[in-house]
Amino acid sequence: MRLLQPALNRCATxxxxxxxxxxxxxxxxxxxxxxxxxxxxxxxxxxxxxxxEKMRFEIPLESKSNGSPILVNDRIxxxxxxxxxxxxxxxxxxxLWKRSNDLLELNNISDEKRDALKAxxxxxxxxxxxxxxxxxxxRRLERTLNNQPDNKTTQxxxxxxxxxxxxxxxxxxxxRSHPEFExxxxxxxxxxxxxxxxxxxxxxxxxxxxFGLGVVVAYDLEGNRIWSKFLEHxxxxxGGATMPQIVDGKLIVRxxxxxxxxxxxxxxxxxxxxxxxxxxxxxxxxEDEAFLFTPRGEVIRVNDGKMLHEGLVYVHPTxxxxxxxxxxxxxxxxxxxxxxxxxxGDAYAYRVxxxxxxxxxxxxxxxxxxxxxxxxxxxxxxVHDGIMYIVSRESHITALDTNTGKTIYTHEVKGAKGxxxxxxxxxxxxxxxxIDDGNIVIFKPGRNYQQIARxxxxxxxxxxxxSDTIAYLRTYESLQAVDSL
Numbered sequence: 001m002r003l004l005q006p007a008l009n010r011c012a013t014x015x016x017x018x019x020x021x022x023x024x025x026x027x028x029x030x031x032x033x034x035x036x037x038x039x040x041x042x043x044x045x046x047x048x049x050x051x052x053e054k055m056r057f058e059i060p061l062e063s064k065s066n067g068s069p070i071l072v073n074d075r076i077x078x079x080x081x082x083x084x085x086x087x088x089x090x091x092x093x094x095x096l097w098k099r100s101n102d103l104l105e106l107n108n109i110s111d112e113k114r115d116a117l118k119a120x121x122x123x124x125x126x127x128x129x130x131x132x133x134x135x136x137x138x139r140r141l142e143r144t145l146n147n148q149p150d151n152k153t154t155q156x157x158x159x160x161x162x163x164x165x166x167x168x169x170x171x172x173x174x175x176r177s178h179p180e181f182e183x184x185x186x187x188x189x190x191x192x193x194x195x196x197x198x199x200x201x202x203x204x205x206x207x208x209x210x211f212g213l214g215v216v217v218a219y220d221l222e223g224n225r226i227w228s229k230f231l232e233h234x235x236x237x238x239g240g241a242t243m244p245q246i247v248d249g250k251l252i253v254r255x256x257x258x259x260x261x262x263x264x265x266x267x268x269x270x271x272x273x274x275x276x277x278x279x280x281x282x283x284x285x286x287e288d289e290a291f292l293f294t295p296r297g298e299v300i301r302v303n304d305g306k307m308l309h310e311g312l313v314y315v316h317p318t319x320x321x322x323x324x325x326x327x328x329x330x331x332x333x334x335x336x337x338x339x340x341x342x343x344x345g346d347a348y349a350y351r352v353x354x355x356x357x358x359x360x361x362x363x364x365x366x367x368x369x370x371x372x373x374x375x376x377x378x379x380x381x382x383v384h385d386g387i388m389y390i391v392s393r394e395s396h397i398t399a400l401d402t403n404t405g406k407t408i409y410t411h412e413v414k415g416a417k418g419x420x421x422x423x424x425x426x427x428x429x430x431x432x433x434x435i436d437d438g439n440i441v442i443f444k445p446g447r448n449y450q451q452i453a454r455x456x457x458x459x460x461x462x463x464x465x466x467s468d469t470i471a472y473l474r475t476y477e478s479l480q481a482v483d484s485l
Contacts, residue, residue, distance in 0.1 A: 029467040031071040034199035034243045038282050039328050040382045040425040042466035047427035048484040049442060051455040056470065056481040059093035064476035066197035066241065066421070066461040071472065072207070072221060078474050079196035082186075083211040087223060090472070093479055097223035101215050103184050106228045120181045127172050128188070134165045176233065183230045186213060189239035192461075193278075197241035199462075203263065208246075210253055212239040216266060229266040232256050236276045236321055247283045248290035248302045254281075258292070260305060270305035274298070276321040279380070282329050287356040293334050295323045297348075299363060309363040312350060316340045325380040325423065328388075333367060333402070337377045337390045345372040347381070347390060347400060368405030372398050380423040382431065384445055395420045395435055397449065411449040413441055418459075427466040436461045438475075 036042060048054050061080060069078035075096065076088045083101040088094060104114070141158040148154060176185050189195050195212035202208075206226055207219045214233045218226040234240040235256035242254040250260040250269055258281070260269040279295035283302070290302035297313030300306065316322060319340045327336040332352045339345035349367035353359050375392035382389040387408060388400040395413035400406065413420075418437025425432050426445060430452060433441040438456040443449060460475035469484045 029071070030073065030202070031465045031467060032202040032204075033070060033245060034068050034201075034280070035326070035380065035423060035425060035463060038280070038326055038380070039330060040380065040423055040463075041384060042425060042427040044427040044466040044468055044471075046469045046484040047430050047432075047466055048469070048471050048482045049430070049453045050484075051440065051453075051457055051482055054482050054484060056483045057093040057479075058481075059088065059095070059479045061474075061476075061478055064194070065474065066194065067474070068199045068462040069465060069472055069474045069479070070200050070202055070207075071465060071467055072202045075221065076472055076479065077200050077202070077207055078479065079198070079200065079209060079211070082195040083213055083215065084196070085200065085207070085209045085217070085219060087221070088479060090467075090481070093481060099219065099223055099225065101209070101211055101213075101217050101228065103213055103215060103230060106215070106217075106230075107184075109184075117181055117184050120175065120178065121185065124172070124175050124185065127168060127175065131165070131168045131172065134161055134168060137161050138165065182233075183214075185233075187233040187239070188237040189234075190237065193239045193241065195239060197239065197461075199243045201244045201246065203246050206263070208244045208251060208263070210242070210244045210255075212255075214255055216244065216251075216253055216261065218263070218266065227266045229261070231259060231268075236278075238278075238321075241278045241280075241324075243280045245280065245283070247292065250302060252281070252292065252302070258294075258300060258305065260302070272300060272305040272307060275315075277323045279324055279326040282327040282334060284329055284334065284352050286352060286354070286359050289356060291359070293327050293329075293336075293350075293364070295326060295336065295338070297336065299359075308360065312336075312364060312366075313338050313348060314344060314346045316343050319343065322376060324376065324378045328381045328383050330383045330402075334364065335381045335383050335388050335402070337372065337381050339373065339375050339377050339392070341375050341393075343374055345374045345377070345392070346370070347372050347388065347398075347405065349388070349402060349405060370400060370405035370407070372400075372407075378419065378421045378423075379433075382424040382426060384426050387445065387447070389424055389431065389445075391420045391424060391433060393419045393421075395433075397433070399447070399449075408447050409449055413439075415439075421461040422463045425463060425466070427471070432464055432471075434460065434463065440464075440473075 063081040065079045067079040086098045087096045198210040200209045217228045232255045244253045251263045258272040281292035281294040292300040299309040334350045337347045347370045350364035373392045379391045395416045397411045399408040416435045418435045421436045422434030442452040458475040462474045464473040471482045473480045
C-alpha cells in the first residue's frame with residue numbers, strides 16, 4: 001500500500017486549517033450511485049489534474065472488476081470478482097470488511113448436494129469447451145466458403161457443424177435450467193465483463209449489490225447482510241451490468257427481465273420481460289408518477305412494470321444485443337446514443353411531456369436524431385451547458401449541440417490502444433474520459449477540444465467518482481484516491 005499525504009504549506013496556518021476542513025467535508029459528500037444518478041456531473045470544487053504526484057493512497061486489490069465504487073460517509077464501497085462486496089476507509093484505503101455472495105455460501109446445502117453440483121458443473125464446462133470448438137470450426141469453414149462458395153465438401157461440413165452447435169446450445173440450456181441445480185450453476189460471462197460489473201447502490205440506510213450469478217443482496221454499512229435473493233441468470237453469455245436502483249420505493253434490477261423488488265426484504269413486486277441490454281434505465285417523473293427510460297428506447301411505468309412505449313432507439317436487427325450504455329436526463333430531456341461498428345450510429349434527444357395523459361397516449365417527443373460514427377458506444381452520454389458529449393469505443397469524441405443535434409466538433413484520441421468502456425464524467429470544470437488500456441484523458445468542456453492532461457493509471461473499466469477535491473478510481477489492480485490539494 002502507498003499512502004501519500006497531500007502537500008501542505010506549513011507556513012500558512014490559515015491555509016492549513018482551510019485545507020483540513022475541505023478534506024474533512026469531502027469525505028462525507030456521498031456518491032450513492034453510479035455517475036450521480038446517471039448524469040455524470042460532480043459538484044467538485046477542485047478536481048485533480050495531476051494523478052501520480054497527488055496520489056493520496058493506492059491500495060492493491062486481489063481481483064478485478066468493472067463496477068464503479070460508491071462513497072458513503074467515510075467509506076468506499078465496491079465490488080470484486082466473482083461476487084465480493086468490499087468496504088474500505090476513504091481516508092486511508094484500509095479494507096474494513098469484505099463479503100462473499102457466492103450462492104453456495106449464501107445457502108446451506110449438504111455435502112452430497114455439493115458433490116452432485118460439482119459433477120453437474122463439470123458437465124457444463126465440458127459442453128462449453130465443445131461449444132467453443134464448434135464456434136471456431138464454423139468460423140474457419142465460413143472463411144473457406146467465402147473464398148470457395150461452390151465447395152460442396154465445405155458446405156456439408158458447415159451444415160453438420162451448425163447442427164452440432166444447435167444441439168450443444170440445447171443441451172447447455174437444459175443443463176443450466178435443471179430445476180435441482182439452476183440456482184447454483186455459474187452462468188457464462190465474458191472475461192471483459194465478468195460477474196461484478198453492476199455498481200452498488202446506497203439508499204441512505206442499506207447498500208444494494210447485484211452480481212451476474214443472479215444474486216441480489218442488501219447490507220448495512222457494518223457489513224451485516226440484511227437479505228439475499230437468487231432471481232434468474234443474465235440473458236447473455238457476456239453477463240450483465242445494469243446497476244440496481246431505488247425508484248419510487250422499488251428496487252429495480254435486471255438480469256433477463258426488469259424486476260422490481262421490495263427493498264426491505266427482496267420480495268418480487270413485478271417482472272417485465274425485456275430484450276438483451278447492458279445499460280441501466282434512467283428514471284423520470286411526470287405529474288409525480290415515476291417511469292423508466294431504458295437504453296433500448298422503452299418507457300416502463302414503475303408502479304406496475306407496464307411497458308408503455310418502445311422502439312425509440314434504433315436497434316440493429318442482427319446485433320440486437322449491442323446496447324451498452326445508459327441514457328442521460330437533463331431537465332426535461334433524455335439523451336441517448338447507440339451503434340454497431342460499420343452499421344449504424346444514432347444519437348437522440350427526447351423531451352418528457354409535462355402531461356401524464358400526453359405521455360401515456362403519445363410517449364416522449366423527439367427533439368432531434370443525429371447520425372454519428374458507426375461504432376459501438378459503451379460510454380454513456382455526458383450533457384453539460386448545451387453540449388452532449390459522446391465517445392465511441394475507438395475513442396472518437398463527438399460534441400453535439402443539445403438544441404439542434406448538430407455536430408460542434410469531433411476529436412480522435414491518438415495513441416490509445418484500448419476501448420473506451422468507462423463513461424465520461426464532469427467534475428468541476430474538467431471532463432474525464434477513460435480508456436481501458438489505462439489512459440485517463442482530462443479535457444475542458446466547451447465548443448472546442450482542449451486537453452488539460454493525460455495519464456496512464458493502469459488498466460481499468462470503471463468510472464471515477466469525485467468528492468470535492470478527491471477522485472476515487474477502481475482499477476483492475478488497485479483502489480486509488482487522488483487529491484487536488
